[in-house]
Amino acid sequence: MKNAVGRDIPEELLVNGKEVYQGKNYMDGKYVQKVGPKTRRYEAPQESKIVASLADALRQCGAASGMTFSFHHHLRDGDYVVNMVMKAAIEELGLEDLTIAATSLGNAHDPIADYIEQGKVIGIQTSGIRGRIGEVVSAGKLKTPAIVRSHGGRPRAIEAGEVHIDIAFVAAPTSDCVGNCRGIGGKSNCGSMGYAMTDAKFADHVVVVTDCLVDFPNMPASVEAIDVDAVVVVDSIGNPKKIASAAARISQNPRDLMMAENVAKVIASTPYFKDGFSFQTGVGGPSLAANLFIEKIMDERNIKMGWAIGGICGPMVELLKKDKVGKVIDVQDFDLDAVNSINQTPGHYEMSASQYANPANKGAFVNKLDFVVLAALEIDTSFNVNVLTGSDGVLRGAPGGHPDTAAGSKCCVIVTPLVRGRMATVCEHVVTVTTPGDCVDVLVTDYGIAVNPLRQDLVKCLDEAGIPHVTIESLKEKAYSLVGRPDDLQWEDKVVAVLEARDGTILDVVKKIKPYHI
Amino acid sequence: MKIQKPAVAGTLESSDVQVTVEPGTGSVELELSSNVMNQYGRQIKETVLATLERLDVNDARVTVVDKGALDCTIAARVECAVFRSCGASDKDLPWGGIIR
Numbered sequence: 127m128k129n130a131v132g133r134d135i136p137e138e139l140l141v142n143g144k145e146v147y148q149g150k151n152y153m154d155g156k157y158v159q160k161v162g163p164k165t166r167r168y169e170a171p172q173e174s175k176i177v178a179s180l181a182d183a184l185r186q187c188g189a190a191s192g193m194t195f196s197f198h199h200h201l202r203d204g205d206y207v208v209n210m211v212m213k214a215a216i217e218e219l220g221l222e223d224l225t226i227a228a229t230s231l232g233n234a235h236d237p238i239a240d241y242i243e244q245g246k247v248i249g250i251q252t253s254g255i256r257g258r259i260g261e262v263v264s265a266g267k268l269k270t271p272a273i274v275r276s277h278g279g280r281p282r283a284i285e286a287g288e289v290h291i292d293i294a295f296v297a298a299p300t301s302d303c304v305g306n307c308r309g310i311g312g313k314s315n316c317g318s319m320g321y322a323m324t325d326a327k328f329a330d331h332v333v334v335v336t337d338c339l340v341d342f343p344n345m346p347a348s349v350e351a352i353d354v355d356a357v358v359v360v361d362s363i364g365n366p367k368k369i370a371s372a373a374a375r376i377s378q379n380p381r382d383l384m385m386a387e388n389v390a391k392v393i394a395s396t397p398y399f400k401d402g403f404s405f406q407t408g409v410g411g412p413s414l415a416a417n418l419f420i421e422k423i424m425d426e427r428n429i430k431m432g433w434a435i436g437g438i439c440g441p442m443v444e445l446l447k448k449d450k451v452g453k454v455i456d457v458q459d460f461d462l463d464a465v466n467s468i469n470q471t472p473g474h475y476e477m478s479a480s481q482y483a484n485p486a487n488k489g490a491f492v493n494k495l496d497f498v499v500l501a502a503l504e505i506d507t508s509f510n511v512n513v514l515t516g517s518d519g520v521l522r523g524a525p526g527g528h529p530d531t532a533a534g535s536k537c538c539v540i541v542t543p544l545v546r547g548r549m550a551t552v553c554e555h556v557v558t559v560t561t562p563g564d565c566v567d568v569l570v571t572d573y574g575i576a577v578n579p580l581r582q583d584l585v586k587c588l589d590e591a592g593i594p595h596v597t598i599e600s601l602k603e604k605a606y607s608l609v610g611r612p613d614d615l616q617w618e619d620k621v622v623a624v625l626e627a628r629d630g631t632i633l634d635v636v637k638k639i640k641p642y643h644i
Numbered sequence: 645m646k647i648q649k650p651a652v653a654g655t656l657e658s659s660d661v662q663v664t665v666e667p668g669t670g671s672v673e674l675e676l677s678s679n680v681m682n683q684y685g686r687q688i689k690e691t692v693l694a695t696l697e698r699l700d701v702n703d704a705r706v707t708v709v710d711k712g713a714l715d716c717t718i719a720a721r722v723e724c725a726v727f728r729s730c731g732a733s734d735k736d737l738p739w740g741g742i743i744r
Contacts, residue, residue, distance in 0.1 A: 547711070548712035548714060549712070608714070609714060610715060612680075612684060613683050613686055613687075615682050642685055644676060
């Protein structure tokens with residue numbers, strides 16, 4: 127059945143009330159029955175919840191074959207926890223048929239690909255999939271199709287019981303002996319622990335894995351002891367060098383800077399750009415550089431940013447310290463400046479993934495966003511964006527908060543070069559739709575700006591400000607004139623991944639790619 | 645042109661292509677790999693074969709390792725490799741002739 131972005135969704139996926147994507151805000155006003163976890167009572171006072179090993183923690187939580195384990199990705203490419211838990215479960219306890227429900231999976235988790243190939247891990251639910259896991263899933267080696275959700279779609283699915291977490295594993299830079307966790311104060315700091323919060327509240331069991339035990343009580347706690355069954359102390363939860371980069375540097379690439387300046391001009395031309403406006407930006411070259419130019423225009427017009435959200439990095443913390451933004455609310459940190467600022471710099475707060483982006487709660491932060499600046503691997507002439515699959519059809523990306531912020535914000539700006547190497551970023555049809563075009567408002571490229579025709583109000587803003595813009599079709603033709611028109615990818619019938627829209631409907635599927643022969 | 649000795653042109657940098665030509669065994673044999681194979685493999689092959697034909701090369705082993713080069717780059721690297729293999733790349737290149 128064709129959905130609202132023209133993707134054909136196989137009928138066999140449309141069971142148990144699953145629907146195809148119908149358009150933005152389709153679920154607005156509907157009710158959801160939240161499903162609570164089945165948790166164990168610890169009525170008798172406990173001195174400590176520390177257990178000797180991960181295997182012991184798994185046994186204590188009744189780990190069994192067929193279960194779903196959850197993880198969060200604040201340790202990013204430095205994470206050791208996913209691999210060590212899965213190794214204990216599979217190699218020490220001999221468990222099989224396991225499902226990993228992670229907030230993101232990356233190159234740090236390449237060893238999991240072996241467990242997929244061995245058939246020990248049969249399900250993957252994630253907001254990002256890269257490295258060898260992406261390759262083996264694309265090759266059709268995972269027993270069930272991977273389910274990819276946005277950062278907001280994931281807590282929605284957990285609360286609605288569509289994902290039932292048997293055991294949540296919390297990678298904690300610091301914990302006390304009963305499981306109050308924080309992302310700072312240890313040796314592998316990650317700052318915000320926002321993505322772990324919903325998991326801890328809705329999992330049957332919660333195991334904290336830490337490499338820095340601190341005195342009770344570890345306050346203010348990101349994950350609280352009231353939800354924790356066991357604490358395991360390990361040598362190291364991750365490689366600090368890969369958890370947070372030294373400092374996110376603003377690009378010096380003149381092409382990035384030119385695009386960033388145009389992003390700032392577009393933003394400043396809209397009525398939302400006024401004192402107290404709200405903002406989120408990605409950490410890609412041109413997106414991050416947009417901060418610089420926006421700050422300049424803020425100074426010129428003598429206005430301040432009210433608040434900013436997102437994955438946070440140094441340049442945003444700088445704005446906070448200079449009192450140019452009122453508050454920064456933080457679900458994840460990308461560099462040490464941000465890690466060292468959360469709950470330290472006045473006005474820098476932590477939030478959960480649900481609070482950030484969940485479309486089914488009563489008011490996520492994304493719904494109050496004026497602007498978001500995002501990147502894209504591809505964007506097509508209907509403004510649909512792909513940030514998940516490469517041009518060869520292999521899973522190697524992450525929707526993350528992209529679809530959530532695009533849908534919630536008043537003005538979503540995509541900034542991307544027109545071509546990358548021989549790949550046309552602006553194209554006729556994206557490989558996979560991860561953010562639907564009805565949520566995307568303006569495209570800024572190095573060859574021109576295009577406004578979504580759905581937003582005639584923004585067309586008027588740009589015209590009045592004298593900002594030249596063209597049709598997205600003309601940008602696509604320009605791209606193809608440079609790199610040539612690409613051949614269509616060839617797919618087999620087997621679905622290897624299902625891409626859920628943030629509201630839980632099906633936005634697209636990824637099929638197994640056919641080997642290419644010339 | 646007749647391929648006389650092995651010759652290479654181009655690099656493995658992004659957006660470049662490395663072309664190796666060697667004396668053949670009676671026909672053109674092409675080995676092609678590319679990081680944009682699924683979308684552009686057919687066009688890369690056509691460009692390489694058309695360039696060889698223009699240079700009147702019909703007996704060669706050609707290895708193309710493409711890193712996302714544009715067609716103009718691919719043609720230029722093939723031309724360069726062929727002229728090097730004939731020892732004819734240092735002077736009197738036929739610009740506007742068979743090199744276009």
